[in-house]
Amino acid sequence: MSDDRAAGPAVARRVNAAAGRAGAAHGETDEPHVETADSAATGASLIVEQARKGFDLMVLGVEPATQSQGRFTQRLSALAASFEGSLAIVVARGDERPPGDRPLRILVPASTTEASRRGAEFAVALAAGAGGEVAALHVAEANDRRRTRPFQIAERAEALRGELAAAAAHYGARVDTITLTDREAETAILRTAQRGRYDMIAMGVARRAGAELDLGSMAEALIERASCTLVFFAPGLTSDHAAQRRPAG
Numbered sequence: 001m002s003d004d005r006a007a008g009p010a011v012a013r014r015v016n017a018a019a020g021r022a023g024a025a026h027g028e029t030d031e032p033h034v035e036t037a038d039s040a041a042t043g044a045s046l047i048v049e050q051a052r053k054g055f056d057l058m059v060l061g062v063e064p065a066t067q068s069q070g071r072f073t074q075r076l077s078a079l080a081a082s083f084e085g086s087l088a089i090v091v092a093r094g095d096e097r098p099p100g101d102r103p104l105r106i107l108v109p110a111s112t113t114e115a116s117r118r119g120a121e122f123a124v125a126l127a128a129g130a131g132g133e134v135a136a137l138h139v140a141e142a143n144d145r146r147r148t149r150p151f152q153i154a155e156r157a158e159a160l161r162g163e164l165a166a167a168a169a170h171y172g173a174r175v176d177t178i179t180l181t182d183r184e185a186e187t188a189i190l191r192t193a194q195r196g197r198y199d200m201i202a203m204g205v206a207r208r209a210g211a212e213l214d215l216g217s218m219a220e221a222l223i224e225r226a227s228c229t230l231v232f233f234a235p236g237l238t239s240d241h242a243a244q245r246r247p248a249g
Contacts, residue, residue, distance in 0.1 A: 043075075044082035051083055056236070058083045061090035070220030077213035084237045087207070088122065089215075091223060091230040098199050104132030107198040109189050109218075110164070111138065112156055119204015119233035121167045126202065126231075128171035135176045136164050137192055139185040186221040193228055202231040 047058065060079060067073050072080075072089075080087055098104055108123045110116050120136060127134045138157050157179045168175040182188035193201055201222060205215040215232050222230055 044078050047079060047082040051085065055085060057086045057088065059088045059090065061092060063092075065089070065091045066223050070223040072213045074212075077211070080207075080213045081211070086118075086236045087232075087234045089213075089232045089234070091232075093227060093229050094199065104130045104200065105196065105198045106132055106134045106200045106202050107189070107193050107196065108134055108136045109139065109185070109201070109203045110136040110160055112159060113204070113206075115204040115206045115233075115235055117163060117204065118235050119202065120164060122204070122233040123202040123231070124164065124167040124173050124175060125171050127175075128173035133174050133176070134164075134168075135178055135192075135196065135198070136160065137189060138177065138179045139188045140179070140181045186218055186225070189222065190225055193226065198228055200229045200231060201226055202233065204233045204235070207234045207237060 051058075060076065060083075062073075062076050062079065064073055065076050076089070080089065104127065106123050106127050108120050110120045120134075124134055126132070138160055140157075157177070161177045164175045164177060167173075178192065180188050180192070189201065192198075203218075203222075205219055208214040208216070215234065219232055
């Protein structure tokens with residue numbers, strides 16, 4: 001979304017072009033449907049106005065998106081708080097598209113939590129639409145390994161592989177899995193992203209109640225240290241959390 005109404009046609013052209021490329025990659029010939037909102041409302045008011053149409057997901061990309069210590073800006077927090085459905089928050093970094101004909105490479109830190117599973121499925125759908133590849137990274141932290149028996153770690157990794165394989169089959173995408181042990185999950189994620197030359201890190205997160213958008217310490221660490229684009233997928237709020245996050249007035 002953009003608060004600059006003059007930018008609307010340019011944004012629509014870019015979205016149409018991206019949708020057209022995705023359709024062409026899958027042999028589709030129908031023109032994509034892209035609607036540009038034309039309203040006197042701006043910012044959070046515009047989102048509330050559009051949300052009444054029944055949208056389930058908002059992809060939110062604004063500049064600047066972040067500030068110091070891995071935190072989101074007040075503007076982005078306010079925009080996110082105005083939408084109770086699922087969010088995909090984009091922190092754009094690096095090249096807009098992979099060089100040459102190389103497919104988009106997405107690294108997905110994944111676990112067996114509900115937010116992580118839904119984030120992984122979103123990443124698989126995104127890769128399928130873009131003709132990209134997904135690598136799901138499961139990190140068994142060293143402290144967790146001391147508390148958890150090896151067969152339990154193996155069972156979690158196998159369950160994750162099964163879920164991702166099902167998502168890959170559904171969307172027609174390529175998904176690989178990587179299992180690592182490290183003292184810190186964020187270190188393993190960043191090292192894998194750099195060594196594998198991934199274009200994007202996409203992960204499922206849970207929104208925490210409060211006026212400021214808080215996606216947890218892992219998201220903060222990635223915002224501070226990652227050099228590639230980040231996409232955080234946050235499932236829709238429960239009614240209790242939505243009430244706590246809803247702007248006053």
